[in-house]
Amino acid sequence: MGINSERDIEANMQIGPTDIGMVRIFIEAGDIEIPMDFDPEEAEEIADEIRAAAQAARSLSD
Template sequence: MSINKESDVGGDLQIGPTDLGMVRIYLAADNGNEFALDFDPEEAEDIAEELRAAAEAARAMGARPAPKGKPKPR
């Protein structure tokens, strides 16, 4: 799946520290798949910088909020 391909799968994202001093990104998809990704604090800061850069690029392209519900057929 490319990063630009739309998907009907929704889910939940949680981010927080673990007891071992890592930063966990926890993803739970509506289809039952769950993923826990742990990063050391430096890696988490790198990810945060990448998110900010992607947000800036999307804003520059005139990004719109994701549509609610199922996407329209093309």
């Protein structure tokens, strides 16, 4: 399985701050729950990577 492998799986994702100053990405798919906590600097790096990927994907569809 890789980044380009399609799957027919529904998942919910929530992103928000925790009460201890971390950023949590919480993914729920069926019976599986995955909480991932990041310090704010790491979260900003992830946001930058998501923006770069969105820009690259946009250029492929033009």
